[in-house]
Amino acid sequence: MRRSLHALAAIVVMTGGAAAYLLLPRPAAAQAVMLYKNPQCGCCEAYADYLRRYGFTVTEKPTHDLAAMSRGVGLADDVQGCHLSMIETYAVSGHVPVDVIRRLLGERPDIKALTLPGMPQGSPGMGGTKAAPFEILQVSQSGVVTGVYARR
Amino acid sequence: MSNFLAPTLTRRNLLAGMAGTVATTLLPVRHGLAGAPVVRDFALRPAPGRSPLLPAPRDPTPVWSYNDAVPGPEIRVRQGERLRIAVENGLDEGTTVHWHGVRTPNAMDGVPDLTQPPIAPGETFLYEFDAVDAGTFWYHPHQRSFEQLGRGLYGPLIVEEAEPLRVDRDVTWVLDDWRLGEDAAIADDFGSRSDMMHAGRIGNVVTINGRVADDVAVRRGERIRLRLINAANARIFALDFTDHAPLVVALDGQPVTPHRPASGRVVLGPAMRADLVLDCTGPVGSRATVVDRFYDGLEYDLVELAYGAEPLRDAAPEWPVALPANPLAEPDIAAATRHEVLFTGGMMGRMVMEEMAGRAGGDGPGGGMMGRMRSMMGMMHGDGIWLINGVAAKGPVLEPMLTLKRGRSHVLAMTNATAWPHPIHLHGHSFRVVSRNGEPTPYREWQDTVLMAPREIVEIALVADNPGDWMFHCHILEHQMSGMMGVIRVA
Numbered sequence: 328m329r330r331s332l333h334a335l336a337a338i339v340v341m342t343g344g345a346a347a348y349l350l351l352p353r354p355a356a357a358q359a360v361m362l363y364k365n366p367q368c369g370c371c372e373a374y375a376d377y378l379r380r381y382g383f384t385v386t387e388k389p390t391h392d393l394a395a396m397s398r399g400v401g402l403a404d405d406v407q408g409c410h411l412s413m414i415e416t417y418a419v420s421g422h423v424p425v426d427v428i429r430r431l432l433g434e435r436p437d438i439k440a441l442t443l444p445g446m447p448q449g450s451p452g453m454g455g456t457k458a459a460p461f462e463i464l465q466v467s468q469s470g471v472v473t474g475v476y477a478r479r
Numbered sequence: 480m481s482n483f484l485a486p487t488l489t490r491r492n493l494l495a496g497m498a499g500t501v502a503t504t505l506l507p508v509r510h511g512l513a514g515a516p517v518v519r520d521f522a523l524r525p526a527p528g529r530s531p532l533l534p535a536p537r538d539p540t541p542v543w544s545y546n547d548a549v550p551g552p553e554i555r556v557r558q559g560e561r562l563r564i565a566v567e568n569g570l571d572e573g574t575t576v577h578w579h580g581v582r583t584p585n586a587m588d589g590v591p592d593l594t595q596p597p598i599a600p601g602e603t604f605l606y607e608f609d610a611v612d613a614g615t616f617w618y619h620p621h622q623r624s625f626e627q628l629g630r631g632l633y634g635p636l637i638v639e640e641a642e643p644l645r646v647d648r649d650v651t652w653v654l655d656d657w658r659l660g661e662d663a664a665i666a667d668d669f670g671s672r673s674d675m676m677h678a679g680r681i682g683n684v685v686t687i688n689g690r691v692a693d694d695v696a697v698r699r700g701e702r703i704r705l706r707l708i709n710a711a712n713a714r715i716f717a718l719d720f721t722d723h724a725p726l727v728v729a730l731d732g733q734p735v736t737p738h739r740p741a742s743g744r745v746v747l748g749p750a751m752r753a754d755l756v757l758d759c760t761g762p763v764g765s766r767a768t769v770v771d772r773f774y775d776g777l778e779y780d781l782v783e784l785a786y787g788a789e790p791l792r793d794a795a796p797e798w799p800v801a802l803p804a805n806p807l808a809e810p811d812i813a814a815a816t817r818h819e820v821l822f823t824g825g826m827m828g829r830m831v832m833e834e835m836a837g838r839a840g841g842d843g844p845g846g847g848m849m850g851r852m853r854s855m856m857g858m859m860h861g862d863g864i865w866l867i868n869g870v871a872a873k874g875p876v877l878e879p880m881l882t883l884k885r886g887r888s889h890v891l892a893m894t895n896a897t898a899w900p901h902p903i904h905l906h907g908h909s910f911r912v913v914s915r916n917g918e919p920t921p922y923r924e925w926q927d928t929v930l931m932a933p934r935e936i937v938e939i940a941l942v943a944d945n946p947g948d949w950m951f952h953c954h955i956l957e958h959q960m961s962g963m964m965g966v967i968r969v970a
Contacts, residue, residue: 365677366774369898370827389776391681394673395658395666404671409826446826454830 358432360385364410365393371410374422374452378412381425385412401470406444417441418466422450427463427477440466441476516561516609521554522546523576525620525632526569532686534693537663542631543570549689550653550710551618551634558613558638564606566598573597573622576606578636579750580616580732580909580927583608585947588906591622592875593948593966612805612909613640614732615706615752617653625712625956626669629680631655631689633710644728645798646704646756647791653689654747655710656682670960675864676826678899679713679749679955685771685781692782694766700792701759704728709747713955715900715930717744717773718781722761726800729754733909733925734802744772748902748930750954754802758795761786807909807925808942815888815940818881822931822953824865824962827898831934835896863962865897865953871962879968880951883943890940895931901958904928905967906949910941928954943969 360378364371366389375385390396397407400418408421419428420442431441442464443450449457465476523546529539530549545551556562566576575597577589587608591597598604616636620627635651643649658666658680674680684691697703705725709716726737727745731752740746745753761767767784823832863871868880883889890913895901909925916936931937952964 366777367678367899368826370830387776389774391678391774391777392658392683393677394668394671397673404668404673407673409677448829454833 358383358414358428361413362387362410363390363393363396363413365389366391368409370422370446370452370454374410377451378425383414383425401439401466401468402442403470403472406442406464406466406472408443409446420444422446422452423463424451424461424479427479430477436465436476437468438465438473438476439468439470442466516559517557518561518563519556521552521562521564522567523551523564523618523634524567524569525574525576525627527571530631530689532657532659532684532689533663533691540657540659540663540665542665543627544631545634548634549631549686550655551632553635553637553651554618555637555639556610558610558640561607561609565603566606567603568598568600570627571600573599574620574627574632575604575622576618577621577906578606578608578616578618579904580612580614580752581608581636581638582611582907582909582945585907585945585949588947588949589621590906590950593877593950597622610638612732612807613638613802614729614734614805615651615708615754616732617708617710617750617752619710621950623960625680625960628710628956629657629669629712630665635706635708637706638732640803642803644704644756644800644802645702645796647701649704649706651706651708652687653708653710654714654716655686655689656712656714657684657686658682659684670957674713674957675961679957681714682711685714685779687782694783694785696787697759697761697784698787699759699761699763699790700794700796702796702798703755703757703759705755705757707745707747707753707755709749709751711749713749713957715749715773715902716747716771716781718747719744719770719772720757720767721770722767723757723759723784725755725757727753728756728800728802730924731909731926731928732805733807734804735924736922737800738922746773746930748900748928748954749956750902750904750928751926751930756800759784759786759791760795763788763790805909805925808944810888810890810911810940810942812888812890812913812940815890816884817890817892818883819868820881820891820893821868821896822865822894822901822903822963823869823896824863824871825897825899825958828865828896831898832896835894835934865958865961865963867951867963867965870965872964873962874960874964876950876964876966877948878966879948880965882968882970885943885946885969888940888942890938892936892938893929893931894936895933898933899958900930900932901963902928902930902954903951904954905939905941905951907945907947907969908941908943908949910939912937913940914938945969 360383412419418440423443448455461479463477467473528544528547530542531539575589588594619633728737765786769781772778951967952959
C-alpha cells in the first residue's frame with residue numbers, strides 16, 4: 328500500500344557543492360538545483376537546459392504536487408511560476424533569468440523565494456517575444472510578496 | 480448492491496418523473512411477461528460521509544458519496560431493461576446525475592440547466608431510461624463536477640449482455656486518485672489556477688474501488704473479465720500487467736475487436752473504460768505487479784496479483800472472447816457532413832498553436848482550420864484558459880457551437896493544438912474513432928470519450944440519431960470548468 332501513496336512531497340533542499348566546469352563567466356562554484364516540474368511540461372525542461380548552459384547542475388524531478396509544494400515555500404497560487412527550483416536555501420519559481428539568480432546568491436538576502444509568475448513569453452526557456460519587462464518578485468520568510476526584486 | 484432501497488414515491492418525485500419521462504426509446508426494450516419493459520428501481524442519495532480510503536490507523540476521509548459508499552453502489556441491469564433511479568440530494572448544494580456513455584433520452588442526461596434544473600438540496604429527481612447498449616458505464620454528477628467527483632461522487636453502471644461473456648469472474652475496478660493531506664483529508668484547493676492551466680487536479684493517492692489497493696487474489700488458469708473505469712478528475716492511467724497479456728474486448732462499453740493493447744499498456748483517460756479478458760497464467764504462489772506507467776518519471780505499482788496455492792485449471796480456457804455488437808447506427812463516411820473542431824489554450828498553448836499553424840502554412844492557402852487558428856491567436860485573452868473553436872465557455876453553456884442534422888452521418892475532425900492530452904467526451908452518442916493524424920485506426924473503435932495526444936488530429940464519425948442539446952467537453956474536469964466545453968445540437 329505504501330507503493331500507491333506516492334510521496335506526500337517532502338521538499339528536498341539541495342545545498343551547493345556539486346562541481347561543474349564551465350566556459351561561461353560566473354562568480355562561484357557550480358550550484359546544484361533541484362527543479363520540480365509537471366511531468367508533461369516541456370518548457371520547464373527548456374528552462375533546466377538554460378540553467379545548465381550557465382553552469383548549474385540541475386536535477387529535474389517530475390511531480391503532480393507542484394502547486395502544493397509552491398505553497399509550501401510561501402508562494403500563493405496567483406504568484407506561482409510553472410516550476411520550482413530549489414537553490415541553496417532559496418526557492419526560485421518560474422522562468423527567472425540566471426543573472427537574477429546569481430545576484431540572489433551573491434547578495435543572500437533574508438528572503439524565502441523569488442518568483443516570476445506564470446510563463447511570460449520571451450523569458451528563458453519559453454519561446455516567443457517578450458511583450459513587457461519581467462518583474463521578479465521577492466517573497467519573505469513568512470510567505471508575503473514584499474516587492475520587486477529585479478526587473479528585466 | 481445490498482444498500483439499494485426502493486424509493487418511496489412522493490407526489491413530488493412522481494411528478495418530476497413524469498415530467499422527465501420522454502418516451503423515445505432508441506430500440507426495442509426487454510419485455511416482461513405482460514409485454515411491458517422490465518423496470519428496475521434504484522435509489523441514490525449523494526451526501527457527505529466518510530470513507531476509509533487509506534488503511535488503518537489512518538482516519539477515514541471525509542468525502543461526498545452515493546449511499547455512503549465510494550464508489551457508489553454498482554447498478555447492474557440486463558440490456559433492454561428500463562432503469563428508474565430516484566436521486567435524492569443530500570448535499571448542501573445542487574447536483575445532477577449523468578449516466579456516462581448510456582444513450583439516454585436528452586431529458587435524462589443529467590446536465591444542469593441544459594437538460595434539467597439542478598436537483599436542489601433535499602429534492603428528488605427521478606431518472607428513467609432504457610439500457611439500450613450492453614457494456615461498462617458509470618454515473619457521476621455534472622454540476623460543479625470538478626469538486627463533486629473529486630470528493631467521491633461516482634459509481635459503476637454495468638449493463639449485462641443477454642448472454643454475457645463466459646468468464647470465471649466479472650470484476651469491476653473503479654480507478655481514482657485523491658489529493659490528501661497528512662490527516663487523510665481531501666485538500667481543499669479545488670479549481671486552482673495551476674490545475675486548470677496544466678494537467679488538471681492530479682492526486683497523490685490512487686485507489687481501486689475506493690481503497691488504496693492491497694493484493695488481488697487470483698488463481699492460476701482463472702479467466703477474469705476486468706472492467707476498468709477511470710473516475711479520476713484528471714489522471715490518465717497506462718496500465719502494464721507485466722507478465723500478463725490481457726485482451727481488450729470493449730472500450731467505453733462498446734465491443735471492439737479483441738486485441739492486445741498497443742505497447743502492452745491499457746491507456747485510460749478520465750471517464751474512459753476498458754473491458755479486459757485477463758487470463759491468469761502465472762505460477763501458483765507467484766505475484767505479478769500492475770504498474771501505471773503514464774507519467775514519465777512517476778511510474779508506480781498500482782496493485783499486485785497474488786496467486787493462491789491451488790490452481791483453478793492448468794491452462795487458460797479456450798472460450799470465445801468476442802462480444803456481440805450493440806445496436807449502433809453505422810456512419811456513412813462518404814456521405815458524412817464534415818465539421819472542424821479546434822482545441823487551443825492552456826500552458827504553452829500559444830507556442831503549440833503557432834507551431835501547428837506555421838507548419839500548415841506552407842501547405843495551402845491558409846484557409847480553413849489553420850487560417851482560423853491564426854486568427855485566433857489574437858483572441859487569447861480574458862479568464863478562459865481553454866478554448867473550443869476560439870471560444871472559452873463559461874457555464875452554464877446553452878447555445879450550441881455546432882448543429883448536426885438529425886439522422887445523418889457526421890465527421891468531427893478534431894485538432895488538439897495544445898501541449899496537453901485531452902479526453903473529449905460527447906454526450907448522448909457513441910462515435911467511431913476513424914483516424915489519428917491521418918492514419919486509419921486499426922479497430923475503428925466506438926468510444927464516447929476519445930483521448931487526444933498533444934498536437935494530435937483525430938477524426939470521429941457518428942450518426943446523429945439522438946435528438947437534443949448535448950454536452951461536448953474535455954473530461955479533465957479542471958479543463959472543462961475553465962472553458963473546454965460546448966453544446967452540440969442534434970436536430
